[in-house]
Amino acid sequence: MKIDGIENGIVLDHIKAGRSMLVYRYLGLDRVKSQVAMIQNCVSHKMGKKDIVKISENIDLDLEVLGYIDPGITVNYIKDGKQVRKASLELPEKLRNVLRCRNPRCITSTEQELPHIFRLADRERRQYRCIYCDTIAKKDEIRSMLP
Ligand SMILES: [Zn+2]
Numbered sequence: 001m002k003i004d005g006i007e008n009g010i011v012l013d014h015i016k017a018g019r020s021m022l023v024y025r026y027l028g029l030d031r032v033k034s035q036v037a038m039i040q041n042c043v044s045h046k047m048g049k050k051d052i053v054k055i056s057e058n059i060d061l062d063l064e065v066l067g068y069i070d071p072g073i074t075v076n077y078i079k080d081g082k083q084v085r086k087a088s089l090e091l092p093e094k095l096r097n098v099l100r101c102r103n104p105r106c107i108t109s110t111e112q113e114l115p116h117i118f119r120l121a122d123r124e125r126r127q128y129r130c131i132y133c134d135t136i137a138k139k140d141e142i143r144s145m146l147p
Helices: 019-026 063-069 141-145
Strands: 010-018 038-046 047-057 074-079 082-087 094-096 117-122 126-129
Touching: 010 019, 019 047, 019 063, 063 094, 063 141
Parallel strands: none
Antiparallel strands: 010 047, 010 074, 038 047, 074 082, 094 117, 117 126
């Protein structure tokens, strides 16, 4: 895989600088069999600095998780060296097993098999609430679900 372009696969562009590792871990890119390149701190006219992740295979991406990490990320699908599709992201209305509820009295702390589901309560402030107990998720709590 060339570092400046790929023949087939996906390019995640405009990732906020320093977040590519989060993207990598959250999308489970360590399980991808083909080549994955992470480029940190690229110079961007729009953003100053940005990260880029290139995957040389058309894998099924969890666009909801990606949208939660950073809705500004652009997803470019590449086929035969050309961009064939572009997906735009947004903050998902619901997050399933991405955030973990920290309320010790929440039903999810006793019912281990229950999925942790959060709904978007305030788009402007990126605020999510547990659907069971209404607890507000802390900012960037996404990291807490990482192994
Ligand atoms: Zn809860």
